[in-house]
Amino acid sequence: MANATAPPDPDSGRTIVPPDIATVRATVRRLLAADAEPLAAEEVAEMTARLREDIAGLIPSVEALTRxxxxxxxxxxxxxxxIGEAQMRLRLGDGDTEPxxxxxxxxxxxTANALADHHQALGRAS
Structure with a gap:
């Protein structure tokens, strides 16, 4: 499925380039799939960091589409x-224990999956 065209950001005059939706979905599947293999601690930390970046990139893009x-x-x-929930999630710490x-x-x-859904749905609607 193709990504919607990135909308211009009226506040900065630049085009917002969201993360690649297919890549976001692949990371999400790796964590949420029912038959997902257990992940090593390093993989969990890496995926969490990547998802934080993806969420931070999707927020302004989805917000621009809502305008x-x-x-x-x-x-x-x-x-x-x-978006409000995603901003709250970005404030979460990483946790002290593996679980x-x-x-x-x-x-x-x-959260990243939900933002990707909104990005695609609103991109088709505009």
């Missing part, structure tokens, strides 16, 4: 709620 929609648009409201670190990685994966 083209009417204020009372339901998909816009859902995307903005997802907590894995839990943080899974939460990041779910």
């Amino acid at each position: 083209a929609l009417p204020k009372d648009d339901i998909p816009r409201a859902c995307a903005l709620a997802c 907590v670190r894995l839990s943080v990685a899974v939460r990041m994966a779910r």
Whole structure:
């Protein structure tokens, strides 16, 4: 599935280039697949860091796509709620134990997946 065209960022005059959605989804699948292999601690840390970067890149892109929609648009409201949750997730620490670190990685994966969904849906709508 192709990515939507990146919208211009009206505040900076630049085009926002979100992370590659296919790459984000591949990382997400690695963490969330029902038949996923157990991950080493280093892999969990690496994936969490990558997902943080992906989320940080998707937030402004999804936010820019919402600007083209009417204020009372339901998909816009859902995307903005997802952005709020994503910003909260970025404030999470990495955790002190392996189970907590894995839990943080899974939460990041779910958030990145949701943002990717909104990015694709809003990109088609605009």
